[in-house]
Amino acid sequence: QSVLTQSPSASGTPGQRVTISCSGGSSNIGTYTVSWYQQLPGTAPKLLIYNDNQRPSGVPDRFSGSKSGTSASLAISGLQSDDEADYYCAAWDDSLNGDYVFGTGTKVTVL
Amino acid sequence: QVQLVQSGAEVKKPGASVQVSCKASGYTFTSYTIHWVRQAPGQRLEWMGWINAGDNNTKYSQKFQGRVTITRDTSASTAYLELSSLRSEDTAVYYCAREPQLGPTQFDYWGQGTLVTVSS
Numbered sequence: 679q680s681v682l683t684q685s686p687s688a689s690g691t692p693g694q695r696v697t698i699s700c701s702g703g704s705s706n707i708g709t710y711t712v713s714w715y716q717q718l719p720g721t722a723p724k725l726l727i728y729n730d731n732q733r734p735s736g737v738p739d740r741f742s743g744s745k746s747g748t749s750a751s752l753a754i755s756g757l758q759s760d761d762e763a764d765y766y767c768a769a770w771d772d773s774l775n776g777d778y779v780f781g782t783g784t785k786v787t788v789l
Numbered sequence: 790q791v792q793l794v795q796s797g798a799e800v801k802k803p804g805a806s807v808q809v810s811c812k813a814s815g816y817t818f819t820s821y822t823i824h825w826v827r828q829a830p831g832q833r834l835e836w837m838g839w840i841n842a843g844d845n846n847t848k849y850s851q852k853f854q855g856r857v858t859i860t861r862d863t864s865a866s867t868a869y870l871e872l873s874s875l876r877s878e879d880t881a882v883y884y885c886a887r888e889p890q891l892g893p894t895q896f897d898y899w900g901q902g903t904l905v906t907v908s909s
Contacts, residue, residue, distance in 0.1 A: 768834075
């Protein structure tokens, strides 16, 4: 049972903005930084956002992260067909023996 | 360039053990922590544990405590995951990922994944 809950799916047409939410609690998002990972079909995850809102070099600024309290969000603006993937939030969690936990995942579909 | 290259696919019988390797290149191996994450078919990512490649400290997820061992060989810049008492539910793709030892948590590079199939 995951402690980071994401909506199962999100969709948009090319050029639109899509927002993915990640709901947690005081033991995880409320205390620790959030990362976001993109997983294209059949490939390894890729780091998109770390430290709540920082982009690694090479990640387009179309991707942005934010956090408020015990929830975090990933926004994708100017949606492209290449953005069709699964997206996972992640954070450390004090309530699970200090485990690192991933969210339930959101499948983004480009219509 | 930074690379994490994992060993090939494995097929194991229930009750057996499996070892997956993760060879690092393109950076100073001992300056980073290696995490292991797995993904069962159609499921979310699941964190298993980490090893500090510098001081050899480890931490394991409570879920796998007693069945998982993570080690490293600094001379070979390689980390290893061993999972014992395998059952069908352990069928998954296993990934290694790198985290800088300083600064906010970020798994910035990942291995290509190793499929472990547990079947009688």
